[in-house]
Amino acid sequence: MPLVFLGVLCLITACGRDDLPHRKHVATVNGEKIYLDEYRARLNTQKELLSPKTFQDSSDKRELLEKEILESMITEKIVLQRAQALNLSVSDTELEKKLTDIRKDYGDNFFDLLRQENVRYEDWREELRKEMLWDKLVAADVNASIRIAEDEAEDYFNKNPGLCKTEASVRASQIVVGDARKADEIKARLQKGEDFSVVATQVSTGPEAVRGGDLGLISRETMPEPLDKTLFNLPAGKISPVVKSAYGYHIFKVTDIQPARTRPFSDCKEDVMAAIRAQKEEAAFAVWLEGLKMKAVVKKEIPVLSAKTP
Numbered sequence: 001m002p003l004v005f006l007g008v009l010c011l012i013t014a015c016g017r018d019d020l021p022h023r024k025h026v027a028t029v030n031g032e033k034i035y036l037d038e039y040r041a042r043l044n045t046q047k048e049l050l051s052p053k054t055f056q057d058s059s060d061k062r063e064l065l066e067k068e069i070l071e072s073m074i075t076e077k078i079v080l081q082r083a084q085a086l087n088l089s090v091s092d093t094e095l096e097k098k099l100t101d102i103r104k105d106y107g108d109n110f111f112d113l114l115r116q117e118n119v120r121y122e123d124w125r126e127e128l129r130k131e132m133l134w135d136k137l138v139a140a141d142v143n144a145s146i147r148i149a150e151d152e153a154e155d156y157f158n159k160n161p162g163l164c165k166t167e168a169s170v171r172a173s174q175i176v177v178g179d180a181r182k183a184d185e186i187k188a189r190l191q192k193g194e195d196f197s198v199v200a201t202q203v204s205t206g207p208e209a210v211r212g213g214d215l216g217l218i219s220r221e222t223m224p225e226p227l228d229k230t231l232f233n234l235p236a237g238k239i240s241p242v243v244k245s246a247y248g249y250h251i252f253k254v255t256d257i258q259p260a261r262t263r264p265f266s267d268c269k270e271d272v273m274a275a276i277r278a279q280k281e282e283a284a285f286a287v288w289l290e291g292l293k294m295k296a297v298v299k300k301e302i303p304v305l306s307a308k309t310p
Contacts, residue, residue, distance in 0.1 A: 173213035183249035
């Protein structure tokens with residue numbers, strides 16, 4: 001499940017209520033209220049995602065969760081206020097494009113999932129808009145100012161050569177069947193000179209059979225034993241013995257061997273710069289968010305928070 005979908009489901013709160021005079025609030029952020037019913041809805045949503053045993057005989061865990069939820073709502077309010085101050089917004093066109101992309105991942109199951117989570121589509125849609133606004137704000141207010149010089153990237157490369165290391169890999173094809181006797185018969189056909197890819201297409205039960213058994217490039221330790229050991233001890237062009245695994249009986253042919261190597265800086269400069277950018281963005285975001293929090297005027301309504309929540 002895409003993270004954006006999970007994240008927005010977790011943020012769904014009570015929506016569409018009027019700002020009634022007697023509507024209790026749990027905190028104000030720069031004069032803007034966080035309401036008790038919204039806080040409880042967020043808290044209950046989070047509880048439903050956790051195991052019932054989490055809070056069993058533990059008031060400390062419950063109190064910790066309550067504090068974390070309130071702090072997350074305060075942070076969200078601070079960030080959205082910053083976006084408003086910069087006149088940032090997410091247009092309906094941007095939102096609909098994102099919604100279309102998400103729905104493509106789920107097909108007909110999209111609305112079923114919302115119903116299972118007891119979430120109104122309209123509420124979810126608006127929470128997604130908030131998350132997109134958050135991303136746009138961070139891009140404009142934090143990430144846009146980050147610069148990486150090429151000499152800085154080259155220095156980082158020299159100190160972290162493993163970043164551009166390519167593990168040993170092989171390109172291989174396989175034939176897999178469920179019966180040992182049939183596997184032996186296939187091996188005999190191959191030894192007589194029949195084309196591996198043709199035979200694989202005819203008899204292999206693996207999904208790669210449509211490609212003549214081609215598995216593509218395989219890195220070491222990505223296949224279960226004893227398949228991995230067989231592949232990385234097989235000379236190029238040779239056909240393996242029949243190898244048994246939990247999936248059936250396999251016959252392999254290695255078509256190419258690519259040894260481990262470290263790419264030069266010129267080949268992996270973009271990867272190095274991306275790694276540096278990720279580190280700088282993470283550090284800058286923490287400083288930026290802390291700065292917003294320090295400037296914010298936050299008042300928590302302790303009597304309301306101290307009242308026992310249902």
